[in-house]
Amino acid sequence: MTLLPWLVAGWLLFVGCYGVVTSRHYVHLIGCLSVMQSSTYVLLLAIGFRWGAGPPIFYTHPPGTPAVDPVVQALVLTDIVVGATVTALLLALALQAHKKTGTLDPEAMRPMQR
Amino acid sequence: MSLLLALLFLLAAAAGTGVVLSRDPRRQVMALAANGLVLGLLFLALQAPDVALSEVAVGTAAVPLLFLVAIASIRTDESRNQ
Amino acid sequence: MTHRLRLAGLVVSLAILACALFRIALSMPQFGRHPFPYGQAINRLAPAQRHVSNMVSAVTFDYRGFDTLGEEFMLVGAVSGAAILLRGFRGEQPTARPVQIPGRPVPPPSDAVMLIARLIGPLMMLFGLDVVLHATVTPGGGFQGGAVIASGTLLLWIGEGYRGWRSIVRTWWLDVVEGGGALGFALSGLIPLCFGGGFMENMLPYGKFRDMLSGGLMQIENASVALAVAAGFVLLFLEFLEETRAPEDDQQ
Numbered sequence: 387m388t389l390l391p392w393l394v395a396g397w398l399l400f401v402g403c404y405g406v407v408t409s410r411h412y413v414h415l416i417g418c419l420s421v422m423q424s425s426t427y428v429l430l431l432a433i434g435f436r437w438g439a440g441p442p443i444f445y446t447h448p449p450g451t452p453a454v455d456p457v458v459q460a461l462v463l464t465d466i467v468v469g470a471t472v473t474a475l476l477l478a479l480a481l482q483a484h485k486k487t488g489t490l491d492p493e494a495m496r497p498m499q500r
Numbered sequence: 501m502s503l504l505l506a507l508l509f510l511l512a513a514a515a516g517t518g519v520v521l522s523r524d525p526r527r528q529v530m531a532l533a534a535n536g537l538v539l540g541l542l543f544l545a546l547q548a549p550d551v552a553l554s555e556v557a558v559g560t561a562a563v564p565l566l567f568l569v570a571i572a573s574i575r576t577d578e579s580r581n582q
Numbered sequence: 583m584t585h586r587l588r589l590a591g592l593v594v595s596l597a598i599l600a601c602a603l604f605r606i607a608l609s610m611p612q613f614g615r616h617p618f619p620y621g622q623a624i625n626r627l628a629p630a631q632r633h634v635s636n637m638v639s640a641v642t643f644d645y646r647g648f649d650t651l652g653e654e655f656m657l658v659g660a661v662s663g664a665a666i667l668l669r670g671f672r673g674e675q676p677t678a679r680p681v682q683i684p685g686r687p688v689p690p691p692s693d694a695v696m697l698i699a700r701l702i703g704p705l706m707m708l709f710g711l712d713v714v715l716h717a718t719v720t721p722g723g724g725f726q727g728g729a730v731i732a733s734g735t736l737l738l739w740i741g742e743g744y745r746g747w748r749s750i751v752r753t754w755w756l757d758v759v760e761g762g763g764a765l766g767f768a769l770s771g772l773i774p775l776c777f778g779g780g781f782m783e784n785m786l787p788y789g790k791f792r793d794m795l796s797g798g799l800m801q802i803e804n805a806s807v808a809l810a811v812a813a814g815f816v817l818l819f820l821e822f823l824e825e826t827r828a829p830e831d832d833q834q
Contacts, residue, residue, distance in 0.1 A: 387506060388614075392607035394509045398516045400596055405520035407592045413525040413571060417532055420563065421516045424539055427555075428512060431546045434621065437614040441547045442625055442637035445719050445792060449629035454547045455621035456637035460646060462543075462551050463638065464653040467725045467811060470558045470566070471660040474818045477570040478664040481825065484574050488581065493585065549721040550638045553713070557729040562815055565736060566822065573825035576681045 391432035398425035412480040412490045416473060423469050427462045434458035508542045515539070525571050529564045536560035633788040633796045634718040642723065643800040643807075647782045651767060654807060658764045661814040668821040680744065681828045691743060699741025706734035714808040718797040724804045728811025735816050744823065756817045763810025770802045 398421055405418030434455030440447060442456040484490050515535040522528045536559025543552040611617075628640045642650050680688075707730075714727030739747040771782040779785050782799070789796035 388612050389607050390506055390509050391613055392603075392610055394513045396600070396603045396607070397513050400600065401517050401520050403596065404592065407588060410523065411525055413567065413574070414523055414528055417525075417528045417567070418520050420532070421519050421535070424512075424516065424535070424559075427539070427551075428509075428542070431543060431548055431551065432613060433616060434618060435546050435614050436616075439547060441549050441721070442621075443549070443721055444629055444635040444637070449635070450626070453625050453637070455618040456624055456641050457618070457621045457646070459548050459551050459638045460641040461649075462548075463554050463723075463725055464642065464650060466551070466554045466558050467729060468653050468657050468660070470563050470729075471657050471814060471818070473563060474566050474822075475660040475664045475667075477566060478667045478821070481570060481573055481577070481822075482667055484577055490574065550636075550723065550726065553721055554726045554729065557726055557733060561733040561736075562729055565733075566818060569819065569822040569826070573822055576826045579681060 391428065395425045395429040395432070398422070398428065410491055410493065412483065412492060413477070415492065416476050416480065419476070420469070420473055423465075427466065430458045430462050505545055508538075508545050511538050512542050525567070529567045529571075532567065533560050533564045536563070629791065632784065632798070632800075633791045633793075634800065635792055636718050636720065636722075638721075639717045639723050639800065639804070640797070643717075643803045644784055644797070647771070647803065650803070650807070651771060651782075654764060654767050654810060657814055658760065658810060661760065661817055664818055665821055668825065681826060696741045699737045703734050703737035703741060706737060707731050710734055710812075714804065716794055717804040718800055719792055719794060724807030725811055728808045729815060731808070731812040732815030732819070735812075736819060739819075739823075744827075751816060751820060753817075753820070756813050756820070759809050760813040760817060763806045763808070763813065766806030766809070767803055770799055770806065774799070 402418045402422030402425065405421065406415055409415040409418060434457070436452065436454050439452040439454050442453040442459070444451070444453075480490065483495070487495055489495065512535075515531070515538040519528060519531045519535050522531045536555060539559060540552045540556035543555055624641060624645065625637055628637055628645075629635060632640055632644060634640050710727045710730035710733075712727075713722040713730055714724055717723040717727075735751070738750070774783045774785050775781060777785060784798045784800070786798035786802075788798050795801060
């Protein structure tokens with residue numbers, strides 16, 4: 387079962403993709419997009435893990451105790467906050483789409499004509 | 501593979517599936533908050549307290565609130581059009 | 583493109599991707615035994631080099647500070663985009679009356695909610711400030727602390743109602759703090775160039791190990807990020823909440 391982290395990350399990606407394609411409401415679509423983002427967080431943190439190691443904070447432990455990878459944690463940390471802001475931008479776009487067309491169903495919106 | 505980590509991974513997969521399967525946006529907000537909490541626990545078990553703090557603060561508090569306010573704005577717009 | 587065609591395309595492409603993903607998962611290094619030389623080098627060298635004890639903050643603000651500069655400006659860009667979309671359509675006048683949706687009762691303000699919000703809101707903002715300040719010693723930093731401070735501000739909204747909250751939170755100083763945070767980060771990269779160092783080189787004194795004010799230039803970058811993140815989230819809440827208000831003059 388050492389494949390479990392990679393399989394869970396792949397499952398989250400697939401389930402999010404299925405939700406995006408078969409969605410009938412734009413706000414639901416944006417929620418599924420954030421599930422796809424969380425799959426990358428799980429993958430990155432699982433890569434940096436090490437059995438028997440502690441967090442990379444040396445406040446109570448002396449420097450030199452085994453610790454997990456801090457580089458992937460830095461990547462995921464900034465990504466979570468910035469991803470939330472981009473989600474807010476997408477919600478503003480959905481609100482504007484509702485104002486223009488009166489509906490939030492992706493299947494009911496037609497592409498722009500020439 | 502310790503039992504706690506395996507259970508937390510499976511719980512994270514279940515929470516993500518729950519977010520996708522709740523089609524009504526107002527119910528999906530609660531599923532998003534639960535997803536944020538479960539992911540925070542998983543990141544804590546993976547020895548990443550910084551990331552867990554960030555995920556709980558953003559994914560459980562800020563993002564569901566943004567979704568709720570967006571849904572309220574959409575309902576306001578609908579009532580104004582009638 | 584009909585619904586069935588789209589669903590068939592999804593199934594086919596996900597099946598192909600699933601096979602590829604499974605093949606990759608079989609050849610990944612074992613979970614928990616993956617060698618990470620860059621991270622191990624940082625864990626070994628950074629406490630002596632920079633006198634910090636939070637390795638994640640050292641990577642975010644010093645060793646990979648350039649990536650954080652990009653992320654910071656992504657955040658400012660997304661917040662600006664949302665503000666332009668919502669403000670441009672509506673104008674910038676603050677209003678205070680919520681829209682009356684017919685058939686939906688408005689509950690009266692509750693004393694218990696007001697009491698709890700007044701007790702916990704300031705405590706939460708103080709906790710956020712503590713998380714921001716101890717970036718280089720304990721888990722924390724500008725990104726997390728900024729999000730916590732913004733959530734504390736929302737508790738203020740729940741307790742005082744929209745009118746009270748809006749009289750404190752004004753658009754002009756939110757814009758200034760957000761832009762000022764981004765400017766502070768960019769300046770902390772450019773000013774070492776004037777003194778002969780590289781871009782974002784840590785030329786300030788490093789301080790004592792395990793002290794709150796250690797790390798040199800990391801403190802300035804941390805403060806800028808906290809300001810930008812907190813102001814950004816509160817600005818987003820404000821823009822969306824303004825959408826649920828009735829216009830002052832009924833000419834729309």
